[in-house]
Each structure stands twice: as structure tokens, then as C-alpha cells.
Amino acid sequence: MNILFVHNNFPAQFRNLAVELAKNPGHRVAAIGAEGAQALPDVDLRRYRMPSFNVAQTHPFARRFDVECHRATEVLYMLSELRASGFEPELVIGHCGWGETLPLRSAFPKARIAIYCEFYYRPEGQDVNFDPEGPQLGIDGLVTLHCKNASTLLSLAEADMGLSPTHWQKMTYPVEFRDKIHVIHEGVDGLRLRPDDMASFTLPDGTALHRGQEIVTFVARNLEPVRGFHIFMRALPKILRESPRAQVVIVGGDGVSYGASPPEGSSWKSIYLDEVASKIDLSRVHFAPQLPYDDYVRLLQVSRVHVYLTFPFVLSWSLVEAMAIGCVIVASDTAPVREAVGDEVSGLLTPFFDPEALAAKVVAVLADPQRFEPMREAARAIALTRYGKKECVAQALEWLGLDDRRTEEAEPPKARTA
16 A cells, blocks of 8 residues: 655654554555655655745734645645655545645545644633733634634545544544544553663763662753743752752753743743742752753653643653653643543642642652652553553554554563562
């Protein structure tokens, strides 16, 4: 079968599935992505380049859609290249978030089209206006937000099937489309992501941290309010005061992935660090930029308690990865976290806006790690059974009607060694 993936940041969520399909000699697999897309073995990757253009003359409500239409045009050129090479897809799997799936049905009217449904924007009950400290959208902002769903709705209406990684993310979509959307996570590698009692992590200053030390970790692509960075920073004075041997490692960039930008000339990191700098021992707080993946894994392997906070928004891979490694998780009591973490079973949930409660839970784990060993084991078991790569790829292949799979055997859940 000829199978095409479309994702500007390919392989992204499609990595595990694309690798599995490309291993099968009965399939010919191609992909379209933007300039930063990464090649995979046996996948014919075509990269497009977004042109420079100005949307200043476009109505504010339609500016995002204007950009998405430009992106759709570039994808259309790549589709034409593939067709000219003799590749006519029978199955197309694409992410609908950037306009790339807009031309798919017109280009390939006979193909089966599956789209990745990551998130549907709504004015309430999700990330928008969740944090009273953040900008509150007025009527114009809410209309603009509503219009952000335009290409998603068009693509979903034309698709044969949709896919969401969590049930909560599926439920953000209009009820009329939910029957079309299936829930399958992209999966995490339980063989690579596993506890390691001998793990160590080297800080940027050369200091080595080892498993068994009182290490608190916080990881986000960028350090910003949507991922609770401000709440975590406000919890640090209590954590460091009551746990004098604790070391805190914070990983993330200074940019903005989601939500509002900081005031010009500043970053969310600098704003919230300045807020608490006089109240904490800065020698025990270590910032690292976005890490190479192996270093990131080693950091989680030495962590005694891993903090994950988020608005009601897309669930981060980092949470499920930390669960697979067997971290003790302290996470915000927000959707979709509740779907992954059972309070007092596979982690500890805490109110998002209560840094004192967050700090108290972190301090408790630091002080008595043995008490929380069952949570480590439960978190890993859930990660392997519900979110394991083998299981998720198998579900996706069945969902797509491609049962001639050759999936590697994954490690079964087992207790962590002492």
C-alpha cells in the first residue's frame, strides 16, 4: 500500500507508526514536512519552504487561515511532485493543525484520509481565560479564537477518520464529529524509557547528580505559564527551605510555545525567577536549555520527584515519558492530567493555582521516598500498558486496517529493582 504522512514537523506524533509501516516491504511510505522535518529510514520525505508574506492587510479574524492557506499551497506543490514520481497514496495520515491537510481530499479524492485531531479551541473550560493573571480575551479575541478552528473543521469534515491521543482532547471537538475520532496515544518506548539505579546527570557547571539524591525536576519545551512555570517557581521557596539538601533542575527554553508572549525585552523565565530570587538559594536551582534526548532521559532517571503542571491543554509527552521511567509524579489536577495520573495511585495531584500545596507534596516525597515506591511502579505499569509503543502502534494499525504488522516486543511491566 502507498501511505503518505503530512506533518510540518515530521515525524513528530507519527514517528512510531511511520517507522513500523516503513519496515513492511508491502508498503511504500512517503512524507511531506517543512524545512525542519526529519528523515526516517525507508520514508520518501519531501520538504517544503514557507514563503515570506505579510498578513497585515488580511482581516484579523482570518490571518491564521491566510497563513494556513499559504502552507496548504506549498503542500500542494509537494503532492504534485509525489504524483509526478508515480506515487499515488491510498492512505493519507496528516495533522490538521497548520492547514497542511486542506488540499488532501481535492488532490487524492479516492484515498482514505485520517487526520490527527490534537486540540479544538474553545472560549471556556480549556486553556483560554484559565489563568486570571494572563490576558483575558474580549469579544474580538474570542471570535479570533473561534476562527482558529477553520482549517481543522474543513479537514475533519473531509476526512474519513480522526485520531486523538487522549479522551479529553477528543472531547474538545464538537459533538457532531466525535464519532469520527478514535483515541490512540502515539506511544512511548518502554525499553528506552526505564528506571536506572546507576543513572547520573551532569549539570551545565559540571556537577554530577545521581539517583538517590534529593532531586526535583521540572521540564517543559519552553518555560511559560501554560505549563505552570510561574506556579512551580512560587513553590520553590518552601521546597528549598524545608528540604535543605534538595537540588532543583529546570529544563526548558526561553521562547513561547503556547499562550501569550511576555512583555517585549523579557522572558517568562526572567520574570518569574526575578519574582522569587531573593527568597531562594540560587546555588541549588539549576537551569538547563532544551536537552539532547539521552540527557533528558538521564535527568528523569535521577529525579526523586518530577513536577508536571499544565493548563487544561494538550498533554505533554514528557509526563508519559516520566511515568515510563518510574518517576514519582506531582502534577496539576487539571484535564487531561487526570486521565493519565491517578491521585495517590500513580502520582500526586495538586490544585494548579496553589504553590503551597504543590510544595508540601514535593517536600513529602523528598523526605520519605520509600513511601512512594508503589506510585513509581504504578506509573510505569500504566505507561507501558496504556501508552506503550507496542500497544499503541498495534492499536493504530488495527484502526487503519493494516494488520500485517511486525512490531518489536516490549518489556512487560515489572517492579523496579531496589
